[in-house]
Amino acid sequence: MLHVQTVPGLTRAWTEILFKPVLSSRRLGSTSSANQAEQQDGACRGGGQHDPARRPGRPGRGVRDDPATAANEISVDFDQSREAYKSKDSLELLRSLVVFKLCSYDFLVDKNKEIMDLGKKILGQKAFDQLMKMTFYGQFVAGEDHRAIRPLIHKNEAFGVGSVLDYSVEEDISQEEAEQKEMDSCVSAAEKESIGENHREKKYKVHKQFGDRRGGVTGARTYLYSSEAKCDQHMETFIKCIKASGGSSVDGFSAIKMTALGRPQFLLQFSEVLVKWRRFFTFLALQQGIDGTEALKQRLELKQLQEFLTKMGAQGDFYGCFTERKVDSLGTIDMLDWNSLIDDRIKMSDLLVVPNIELGELEPLLKKFTMEEEKQMKRMLQRMDVLAKHAMENGVRLMVDAEQTYFQPAISRLTLEMQRIYNRKKPVIFNTYQCYLKEAYDNVTMDVELSRREGWHFAAKLVRGAYMHQERERAKEISYEDPINPDYESTNRMYHRCLDYVLDEIALHRNANVMVATHNEDTVKHTLSRMNELGLLPTENKVYFGQLLGMCDQISFPLGQAGFPVYKYVPYGPVNEVMPYLSRRAQENRGFMKGAQKERELLWKELKRRLASGELLYTPMY
Numbered sequence: 001m002l003h004v005q006t007v008p009g010l011t012r013a014w015t016e017i018l019f020k021p022v023l024s025s026r027r028l029g030s031t032s033s034a035n036q037a038e039q040q041d042g043a044c045r046g047g048g049q050h051d052p053a054r055r056p057g058r059p060g061r062g063v064r065d066d067p068a069t070a071a072n073e074i075s076v077d078f079d080q081s082r083e084a085y086k087s088k089d090s091l092e093l094l095r096s097l098v099v100f101k102l103c104s105y106d107f108l109v110d111k112n113k114e115i116m117d118l119g120k121k122i123l124g125q126k127a128f129d130q131l132m133k134m135t136f137y138g139q140f141v142a143g144e145d146h147r148a149i150r151p152l153i154h155k156n157e158a159f160g161v162g163s164v165l166d167y168s169v170e171e172d173i174s175q176e177e178a179e180q181k182e183m184d185s186c187v188s189a190a191e192k193e194s195i196g197e198n199h200r201e202k203k204y205k206v207h208k209q210f211g212d213r214r215g216g217v218t219g220a221r222t223y224l225y226s227s228e229a230k231c232d233q234h235m236e237t238f239i240k241c242i243k244a245s246g247g248s249s250v251d252g253f254s255a256i257k258m259t260a261l262g263r264p265q266f267l268l269q270f271s272e273v274l275v276k277w278r279r280f281f282t283f284l285a286l287q288q289g290i291d292g293t294e295a296l297k298q299r300l301e302l303k304q305l306q307e308f309l310t311k312m313g314a315q316g317d318f319y320g321c322f323t324e325r326k327v328d329s330l331g332t333i334d335m336l337d338w339n340s341l342i343d344d345r346i347k348m349s350d351l352l353v354v355p356n357i358e359l360g361e362l363e364p365l366l367k368k369f370t371m372e373e374e375k376q377m378k379r380m381l382q383r384m385d386v387l388a389k390h391a392m393e394n395g396v397r398l399m400v401d402a403e404q405t406y407f408q409p410a411i412s413r414l415t416l417e418m419q420r421i422y423n424r425k426k427p428v429i430f431n432t433y434q435c436y437l438k439e440a441y442d443n444v445t446m447d448v449e450l451s452r453r454e455g456w457h458f459a460a461k462l463v464r465g466a467y468m469h470q471e472r473e474r475a476k477e478i479s480y481e482d483p484i485n486p487d488y489e490s491t492n493r494m495y496h497r498c499l500d501y502v503l504d505e506i507a508l509h510r511n512a513n514v515m516v517a518t519h520n521e522d523t524v525k526h527t528l529s530r531m532n533e534l535g536l537l538p539t540e541n542k543v544y545f546g547q548l549l550g551m552c553d554q555i556s557f558p559l560g561q562a563g564f565p566v567y568k569y570v571p572y573g574p575v576n577e578v579m580p581y582l583s584r585r586a587q588e589n590r591g592f593m594k595g596a597q598k599e600r601e602l603l604w605k606e607l608k609r610r611l612a613s614g615e616l617l618y619t620p621m622y
């Protein structure tokens with residue numbers, strides 16, 4: 001087989017933690033009929049599945065349960081201020097207006113950290129915290145801990161809106177500290193020793209000037225590695241979050257970030273392996289004269305592949321390796337068959353010999369891991385496994401957030417491994433796809449196809465992507481291809497293309513699930529219209545919507561009132577510790593508020609309506 005540099009710990013860790021259960025669950029054989037029965041049975045059931053029927057605020061406006069007549073009748077009005085703000089008293093509306101207005105002043109947003117520090121000094125911690133709770137914190141954060149957030153979760157639920165709990169504490173450290181932490185955690189001991197012998201690509205190496213991953217990121221919080229004990233703490237926090245989600249609703253989600261659970265070095269290295277592996281397939285396809293088609297449509301002729309690899313110096317029976325498994329009658333394989341080599345090679349170390357396309361030869365990616373690094377990697381996989389099990393036990397779905405492109409292939413792949421194990425009967429683990437990526441469509445279609453072949457529930461959150469500026473700057477500075485679509489319009493097209501593909505898949509097999517996570521009203525309307533065309537009912541609980549707490553209530557609440565499964569990402573955590581995250585959220589809102597006046601106009605409209613009709617003291621009843 002391929003020339004091997006051995007990394008026994010990696011092999012063992014994978015085999016023990018991931019592949020064994022994967023293989024054993026696959027050995028259960030074809031579950032398609034069982035799956036189908038389960039789906040039909042579970043489509044409108046609780047226990048981890050969303051059940052809008054229990055929601056008091058669900059009058060089902062414009063929605064019918066009869067599939068034959070429901071098509072073309074789903075309609076939601078996003079201009080109705082009364083419907084949008086039914087869950088809010090007038091003080092809350094006023095707070096939203098003030099906060100959004102403040103977010104539109106460049107000076108306040110740019111200097112928000114300094115202003116907050118001054119505020120703390122003048123007012124003292126207690127009064128400052130109170131002020132924050134009445135303003136920014138109160139607008140965007142649900143409370144300090146899982147007990148404090150319950151009233152808000154229940155209220156939103158009563159008005160048809162569920163929760164994705166998102167513990168948002170972020171370390172308040174300086175840029176220098178952040179850079180140092182990243183430098184220390186993204187290089188292996190072996191790499192530190194072997195100067196001049198480094199095979200890693202620029203993109204998958206740590207670069208000091210981009211070590212502070214918080215730079216330019218507004219909508220997401222960032223974890224920087226400091227120790228294994230800290231990762232255990234993060235895991236415990238996520239477990240609490242899962243339990244809180246299970247305890248406060250029957251159909252909740254809990255969000256996690258993989259970078260919180262281990263050393264980023266492993267994510268970097270594994271991402272590089274996956275990307276090179278995939279790129280090599282494309283290279284081989286080119287050798288066979290296949291070019292310009294979608295990744296999933298490319299097929300390699302096996303005999304030619306064997307000849308080519310042998311010519312390159314690879315010692316191994318690729319032909320035999322594939323013909324042992326399922327190969328089509330024409331003797332060809334596609335990208336998924338190719339990727340399956342990663343699953344079935346018990347010796348993961350085989351993988352770590354990767355093709356260098358420029359040199360046209362195979363080369364080892366890693367020399368060796370130290371014992372400590374092997375342990376760190378194994379612990380990361382274990383932590384993920386523990387979280388997935390807790391999610392299952394608590395009837396909670398786990399939403400794995402997407403992060404930077406140099407980590408994301410590994411994050412997505414590890415999530416997929418969890419889906420293979422835990423999504424066999426119902427969707428428990430949700431992956432995230434960032435549609436600002438040029439490769440988003442290939443990623444989505446390949447994973448959907450894999451779920452189809454293997455008989456598990458595809459489950460995904462579709463977002464546009466939060467790290468655009470940072471990604472662009474890094475690619476430019478370090479000289480690799482910008483992974484982001486060239487402009488906003490192409491990101492929009494990509495989003496709708498991926499979304500349409502998943503919606504079609506749902507219509508065809510009723511097995512996939514998607515959360516349309518966006519504040520973009522056009523995209524929400526597009527989804528509703530496609531659902532109409534395809535006859536997909538909100539009550540089937542296959543298509544969900546997601547917005548961030550404190551933003552775009554005029555989208556979330558009318559959707560919820562109309563019976564659509566809609567969720568708010570609900571950040572929570574102590575005031576002091578959530579402030580760094582909130583401070584960056586203020587920057588997001590600046591752009592958001594400059595671009596979209598509609599939310600403020602609707603807030604005004606509702607306040608004026610209440611004033612005119614004597615409802616200024618309106619209290620939401622639930």
Ligand SMILES: Cc1cc2nc3c(=O)[nH]c(=O)nc-3n(C[C@H](O)[C@H](O)[C@H](O)COP(=O)(O)OP(=O)(O)OC[C@H]3O[C@@H](n4cnc5c(N)ncnc54)[C@H](O)[C@@H]3O)c2cc1C
Pocket residue numbers: 219220400401402403432434436463464465466467468484485486487488489491517518519520546547548568569
């Ligand atoms: C519930 C929820 C969960 C989320 N989870 C994640 C997550 O896990 N990972 C993550 O990365 N993000 C996540 N996000 C953030 C998301 O990716 C977007 O940054 C944010 O929602 C804004 O996009 P939009 O569709 O709401 O709005 P829009 O205003 O329609 O889109 C703005 C987005 O378009 C893209 N864009 C803007 N200008 C350009 C350009 N010139 N070229 C190419 N693309 C451009 C960018 O992605 C930008 O954020 C989440 C958002 C929500 C609502």
